[in-house]
Amino acid sequence: MANNQDGKVTAILGWSLPAIEAIDKLDRPYVVVGPPSFQEFADKNGIQFIPWDFEQLNERSIELSEKLAALNTKVAVPIYEETVEWAGAVNAYLNDDPRIFNRSLLLRDKGLMKRKAQMAGIRVGVFEEAYTKDDVFRFLKRMNEALIKMDGDVNDPIHVKPLNKAGTVGHRLIRDAHDIDLMSEQEFPCLMESHLDGQEFSCEAFIHEGKIMFLNITEYVQLGHSNFIPASPALEEWRPQIHQEVQKLVDAFEIKYGVIHPEYFIAADGTLNFGEVAARVPGGHIFELIERAYGFSAFQAQILCSDPETAQEELQDFFPEEVTSAKGYAGSLMVYPRVKLIEKLNVPEELKSNPYFERHDMFIPVTSKVAERVGFGNHYGTIFFFGQDSEKMRGLLKQYEKYDFYL
Amino acid sequence: MGTETMSVAEKFQAALESLQQAKPFAKSMYQTNVFQLAIELAETDEGLDILYQQAPMFDEAGVFHSGPWEDASKLQPPLVGGSLKVKGVNSIIELLSEMRMLSIAKGDYEHSSLSQEEAKSFLNEVLALNLDLLFPPETEAARVEGGEHMQRAERLFKYLGSELSYNAIADKIVGEIERLTVQRPIMVDKIKHMIVMAKNMVDSNIDEAVKGSLKKFQKAIDAPTPLSEEAEGIREYQSSLRNMEASDLESEAKSFASSIRETGLVSPYHATFIRFINRADPGLIPAALGLSETGTASFNQQKDLVHDIILLAIFPQTCQAIYGLGKMLDRGVLTQDPIVPALRRLLELDIHQRVKRVLLKPEFRKAGISANGILVAGTISALGQPLGVGQGLNPTCQSARAISLWAQHGIGQLLENIARGARDNDIDMTFEGEVIHSSELEDGVAGGDIHQDLDPVSKVLVPHLDKIYNEMMKKTLLRGEDGHKWVNPEFYGEWIPRGFLNLIDPITGYVTEFDAFVRLFYATHHPDYNEGYQLIYPNPVGIYITNVHASLLGLHAVSIQRIAEDPSGEYRIYFYNPNNDSGQNWGQGIEPSVAGNGENEGEASLPFHQFVSRMYAFHYNPYEQGDTYMVEDSIVEEIKNIAKESWGESYTWAE
Incomplete structure (x- = not known):
């Protein structure tokens, strides 16, 4: 495996055991920057660690950069949404290139992100930033006027979401004035956008020197609930177009190194609409699924691609061929309890004996009260599947999406 | 990896290997899968066998890494039952921990700091403490309510039971029963429960001496005399007493007395017998209680009072108070003049509605026993067994200690407090000249929430004492010294040196x-x-x-x-x-x-x-x-x- 002998250190921003395990296996020196509560664990396990509170304002990024530089750090790799701009600041400092930081900000402000994409000729929906509820009223009204809706017609919905949160956190669907009333003042400013029809999917593109080294397409069966890798033949058919779109995005955002996780909607005729993009580890167990399907660690891939010094040959050896080298389809179903109090776990024998079933990690939680849901945030367990037929996979994920595993 | 062909056992083995290969910091990510597959395996006896076969690997692989179960030598048998009975992941880790223990006990796994003997003793104690899992109730309702993890725990215990010697378990049970009874507590429900549970052990192949011991305890709470053994029930027993010769009655009395002297446990038949002779032949009472010379003398002195106490307070449902009655008479308590009217007062006391509700458990109400009867039965228990007063599951050791102290040296004060608490639902004490009324206070140490598994006197007094004690301690908070210095002498009384x-x-x-x-x-x-x-x-x-x-x-x-x-x-x-x-x-x-x-x-x-x-x-x-x-x-x-x-x-x- 890749071995960087220069003694330079890679910094992981954010505490993630899978990421730590991955870099540990790469056998290169590393430091983890994470919440102070992990200090004891890190000390006990001999993990080089800098305690850091990412929630505070970015003003102290120089301090973090200096600390990392003192450890001979060459690159910072962000794990979570909140650490993306920190990585941008640190890498800007380490490379003495302030633009790196500004580029990272593009990824942290969904309004800026959309605007940038639009300017680069990437198809996006209609969008605007909202600062008050009045803005949302007006946007909803103007959108539906543009759609030539008459009085009494049902509105086309719009979406609002926070400018800087991961995935579906804070996402709302707005159909009428009542939905707007439900919004609280804290949700502003936010991004509004038109509803895009079509099949949603995500890509995980590993970028080095501005070029896509490996492009994974993740097919969403039900957003926030289930997905599988690689995508079905029907979606993979569009891979050349998708590849081209992602490269367009990489060029527009001047992304040179690391992983990006954009989301698109594809219409039946292959038209691609860009949703949004993040430069961090995607949710939905996607990295785990990549490893299961292709056999390489996506975390290691991210780390290698984040490092400008990684040799091209090394990367070519590292990545297998897209799609054809996959050993099968790997899917995951995230389970949310539909009860307020969990009394019983109900995993049907039929599921457990299905050849596609691999494992699940559901337990009856110690506190049986179910926490309120934020976005698609806290799911209560995941079921992993693996098999050779994408349609069977889709069928299973759909079949069990409605199943009550918690009673 | 063709997962299609992998059995659960193979999956478990593979999960264990992945766990073993993981570095210590990453183990927690691999433990989940081991636990999940263990749950699957624990669904059948064959699965338990597979878990057992892998058990010697558990420590090395890191199954218990960085959790409370990590070091087998630091585990405690009393905690096992609780972990097994809660839902959630802990119950399966606990099961794996028992499997590790079993492999140490059987010599299949050598542990660095826990010997084979220690592991055996640990498991024997675990089984002895959880006889309800070893011999589960066979009703369908219990099964359904229990849930999957309870069935799993029962399956584990059946497995452990078949691997361990019932002899050693029975030995532990007898030891535990003896240890508890020798302290002569007033509340014996827990002991009785153990004895009833151990019934199943007597039928299994165990040592004769242990079997004899168990039988002795079983007879003590059931039918300790030849005649009661033959009787079909209490009614039939009492009818047959009527036809008995005086000499047979006397030997029956002696049998009862020797059983309670030996075990401290009383049979319901004993209450029937005493009620019978209370009318038919009161002269036998000293023999039936096994009284000493002092006891007999004080009985003779207060025959009427004892007669009334028996009439009102001694029933099959309150039979345990018979032990207290005998001990109280032996202490000569009734020879102190003011005690007699104070006790009589309790027989006729107007008991506060709320206190009545607390005292009258359904079984008492069904039997038509009065709240006064329960209160008096409780009082004679406390006076006969001052050191048998217990705090139950409450953090109220202070109050229990006070009741015990008064029962020994402040009987007048105790009876006064009981009367005040039962009649007025209030107790007052003076602290540094200031009168404190419990009825005017809110919280106590127990937060006003008293667990009701207590003797009747404690049920009446502890809610008040707890609040008063807490209030007194509050008044000393800012003195810069431990408040007990002032509180104890005022709370307990003048018996406490300054x-x-x-x-x-x-x-x-x-x-x-x-x-x-x-x-x-x-x-x-x-x-x-x-x-x-x-x-x-x-x-x-x-x-x-x-x-x-x-x-x-x-x-x-x-x-x-x-x-x-x-x-x-x-x-x-x-x-x-x-x-x-x-x-x-x-x-x-x-x-x-x-x-x-x-x-x-x-x-x-x-x-x-x-x-x-x-x-x-x-x-x-x-x-x-x-x-x-x-x-x-x-x-x-x-x-x-x-x-x-x-x-x-x-x-x-x-x-």
Whole structure:
């Protein structure tokens, strides 16, 4: 495996055991920057660690950069949404290139992100930033006027979401004035956008020197609930177009190194609409699924691609061929309890004996009260599947999406 | 990896291997899958076999890595049942822990710090403590309610039971029953439950001596006499008593008496018998209670009162009070003049509605027993077994200690408090000139929430005492010294000497002047150093409770009953522990004994220095002490070392 002998250190921003395990296996020196509560664990396990509170304002990024530089750090790799701009600041400092930081900000402000994409000729929906509820009223009204809706017609919905949160956190669907009333003042400013029809999917593109080294397409069966890798033949058919779109995005955002996780909607005729993009580890167990399907660690891939010094040959050896080298389809179903109090776990024998079933990690939680849901945030367990037929996979994920595993 | 062909067993093995290969920091990510597959396997007996076969691997792979189960030598049998019975991931980890223990016990896995014998003993104790899992109730309802994890626990116990010797388990059970009964608690429900559960053991192939012991206990709570053994039920038994010769009645009386003397447990037939002779032949009562000469004399003196007490308070449902009645008479309590009318008053007292509700459990109500009957039965139990008063599951050791103290030395005050509490649902005490009424107070130590598994006297008094005690302590909060110094003498009464010492500085929380603490205790309490002053009344002291590994569990209140030489000539401290389970292991070889070292019923004891090493506060009479400098340095050093290596690790020592 890749071995960087220069003694330079890679910094992981954010505490993630899978990421730590991955870099540990790469056998290169590393430091983890994470919440102070992990200090004891890190000390006990001999993990080089800098305690850091990412929630505070970015003003102290120089301090973090200096600390990392003192450890001979060459690159910072962000794990979570909140650490993306920190990585941008640190890498800007380490490379003495302030633009790196500004580029990272593009990824942290969904309004800026959309605007940038639009300017680069990437198809996006209609969008605007909202600062008050009045803005949302007006946007909803103007959108539906543009759609030539008459009085009494049902509105086309719009979406609002926070400018800087991961995935579906804070996402709302707005159909009428009542939905707007439900919004609280804290949700502003936010991004509004038109509803895009079509099949949603995500890509995980590993970028080095501005070029896509490996492009994974993740097919969403039900957003926030289930997905599988690689995508079905029907979606993979569009891979050349998708590849081209992602490269367009990489060029527009001047992304040179690391992983990006954009989301698109594809219409039946292959038209691609860009949703949004993040430069961090995607949710939905996607990295785990990549490893299961292709056999390489996506975390290691991210780390290698984040490092400008990684040799091209090394990367070519590292990545297998897209799609054809996959050993099968790997899917995951995230389970949310539909009860307020969990009394019983109900995993049907039929599921457990299905050849596609691999494992699940559901337990009856110690506190049986179910926490309120934020976005698609806290799911209560995941079921992993693996098999050779994408349609069977889709069928299973759909079949069990409605199943009550918690009673 | 063709997963299609992998069985659960193979998956488990693979999961275990992945776990083993993971570095320590990453183990937690791989444990989940091991636990999930273990749940699957634990669904069948064959699966349990597979888990057992892999058990020697568990430690090396890291199944218990960085969790409470990590070190097998630090586990405690009493905690096992609880973990198995909760839903969630802990119950499966607990199961795997038992499998590891079994593989140590059977010699299939050699553990670095836990021997084969220790593992066996651990599992035997676990089974003995959880007979309900070993012999589960066979009703369908119990099964459905239990849920999957309960069925799993029962399957595990069946598995363990078949692997271990029932003999050793039965031995543990008998030991446990004996340990508890020898302390003669008033509340015996837990003991009776164990005896009933152990019934199934008698039919299995176990040692004759153990079997005999179990049978003895079973007879004691069921049918301890030849005639009661033949009877189909209480009604038939009483009918047959009518046709008996006087001499047969007398031998029946003696059989009952010897059974309760031996076990401290009373059979419902005994109550039937006493009610019968109370009418037919009261002269047999001393024999049926097994009274001493003093007891017989006080019975003869107060025949009418005893007659009425039996009539009103002794029923098959309250039969356990018979033991207290005998002991009360033997103490000669009724020879004290004011006690008789005070007891009579309880027979006729107008009991407050709320207190009635608390006293009348459904089984009493069904049998038509009056609240006065329950109250009197409880009162004679307390007077007969002052050291049998227990705190139950409540953090109210202070209140239990007060009831026990009054039952010994302040009977008048106790009966007055009972009457006040039962009739007025209020008790008042004076603290430094100020009258405190419990009915005007909100919270107590127990937060006003008293667990009701208590004797009747405690049920009536503890809610009040707890609030008053708490209020008194509140009033001393800002004095910069431990409030017990002032509270104890006022709360318990004039029996408590005014001198008081606590080794913790309340301002800093540090251990201060430990040497002086030890020296003063020796100079005031140890017969070799205290100029021969005797301890007259029980001394309420504060102790640190530690677990079997000598780690601090918390603070506890006990009373020193007396200090005397044991049969081997060593000075011991004999004390009353309101938790009614005095024989717990405190670590460092400190294990209070409850019998065999000169203990009276209900007392626990420890060698003098061992007790001192766990103590943090005591009262003393400043006018009755020897010279502190006469206490040898070596004694102080020894005690200090024991203290520092146990509870002392949780404190800062100011030296």
